[in-house]
Amino acid sequence: MSRADVTIVGGGPAGAALAVELGGRGVRVVLYEKARHPRLKPCGEGLLPHGVAALREIVGVPDAPRVRGLRFQAAGVSVNADFPAGHGLVVRRDRFDAWLFARAASTPNVDARPGTAYRGERARFLVGADGARSMFHRRLPATVARPLRVGLSTHVAGLEGLGDRVEVFFHDDGELYLAPTGGGEALVAALFDYARFRPDGVTHLLSAIPGLRDRATHIEFTTPVLAAAPLGLCVPRIVDEDDGLMLVGDAAGTPDPITGDGIALALASTRAAAEAIVSGNLRAYARRRLTMGRTANRLGRLLLRLSRTERRAAWVLRDLSALVSPLMHVAVGRTPLD
Numbered sequence: 130m131s132r133a134d135v136t137i138v139g140g141g142p143a144g145a146a147l148a149v150e151l152g153g154r155g156v157r158v159v160l161y162e163k164a165r166h167p168r169l170k171p172c173g174e175g176l177l178p179h180g181v182a183a184l185r186e187i188v189g190v191p192d193a194p195r196v197r198g199l200r201f202q203a204a205g206v207s208v209n210a211d212f213p214a215g216h217g218l219v220v221r222r223d224r225f226d227a228w229l230f231a232r233a234a235s236t237p238n239v240d241a242r243p244g245t246a247y248r249g250e251r252a253r254f255l256v257g258a259d260g261a262r263s264m265f266h267r268r269l270p271a272t273v274a275r276p277l278r279v280g281l282s283t284h285v286a287g288l289e290g291l292g293d294r295v296e297v298f299f300h301d302d303g304e305l306y307l308a309p310t311g312g313g314e315a316l317v318a319a320l321f322d323y324a325r326f327r328p329d330g331v332t333h334l335l336s337a338i339p340g341l342r343d344r345a346t347h348i349e350f351t352t353p354v355l356a357a358a359p360l361g362l363c364v365p366r367i368v369d370e371d372d373g374l375m376l377v378g379d380a381a382g383t384p385d386p387i388t389g390d391g392i393a394l395a396l397a398s399t400r401a402a403a404e405a406i407v408s409g410n411l412r413a414y415a416r417r418r419l420t421m422g423r424t425a426n427r428l429g430r431l432l433l434r435l436s437r438t439e440r441r442a443a444w445v446l447r448d449l450s451a452l453v454s455p456l457m458h459v460a461v462g463r464t465p466l467d
Contacts, residue, residue: 134252143378143395144258145233149188150403152236163246166227171282171355173318173386178215179462180393188232193218194309196295203299203442210453219308254373254406261362263380274361277323281330283354288315289344298338299442305334361385368411375411377402381418384425387432428459
């Protein structure tokens with residue numbers, strides 16, 4: 130197929146990246162995005178190395194802080210885990226989404242329509258890239274993952290001790306993530322089981338975790354605290370071949386954010402989605418994307434079991450530290466989890 134019309138609903142990373150990929154192949158695309166960029170989104174804002182590699186192949190890489198791995202901490206036990214290859218990025222979603230949507234809008238064959246809600250007009254192929262609450266889940270149903278989880282995210286200035294790793298703290302009340310977003314600013318994200326959620330969760334964990342109290346003495350919040358719930362989504366069927374419908378990005382399912390794989394999963398499956406549209410073989414994309422999603426979901430369930438309490442997380446980090454490197458290989462897409 131040398132020329133085909135595609136309607137993409139949603140101009141976040143998945144939809145914008147697919148528009149760039151298709152437009153570069155000579156496929157005519159209409160890209161709807163109901164919001165206008167820049168806009169903040171609740172997100173962990175990490176892009177794992179396989180996502181960075183996919184993004185580089187599609188459109189290039191933005192100017193964003195690089196990270197070489199993670200530092201896991203629980204009850205005074207700390208373990209560093211560097212990526213086996215490549216580097217990750219910390220991408221503030223207001224900046225990253227605006228950058229990627231602008232690349233899509235400037236791509237030949239792409240008609241980008243910011244601030245325009247989708248009203249049902251469509252081309253031969255229709256792509257749902259409208260997130261975990263996709264309107265297309267009425268046709269391709271989704272199931273919320275268990276346990277029910279809630280996330281909070283914000284940005285702060287003045288946090289001391291930022292380095293070139295994402296810091297992950299395990300606590301009985303929840304998990305806390307710190308990452309450099311540039312200019313002395315840091316992402317702060319907190320994850321909770323629904324039963325343990327508290328609206329002041331970010332400030333609570335910053336003060337409740339001993340290793341962070343002194344570092345957070347003089348912080349200033351630079352963005353509002355945003356919430357997202359429930360986290361984690363399973364979508365068993367992500368294409369309707371008869372109707373030419375496919376789901377991408379979070380609309381096609383999301384692992385628990387403890388994996389850090391949300392944006393990377395979306396970008397790493399972009400080429401497969403484009404190939405399916407160009408060839409007309411949507412089933413091939415579905416097989417590839419569902420396999421990737423199953424690996425991420427299995428990893429998420431395993432990590433949640435290993436970190437159910439701060440004491441258990443500390444035991445894993447101290448006595449089962451040999452597990453960290455193999456799990457990192459799974460997280461960055463180099464090894465399947467059977």
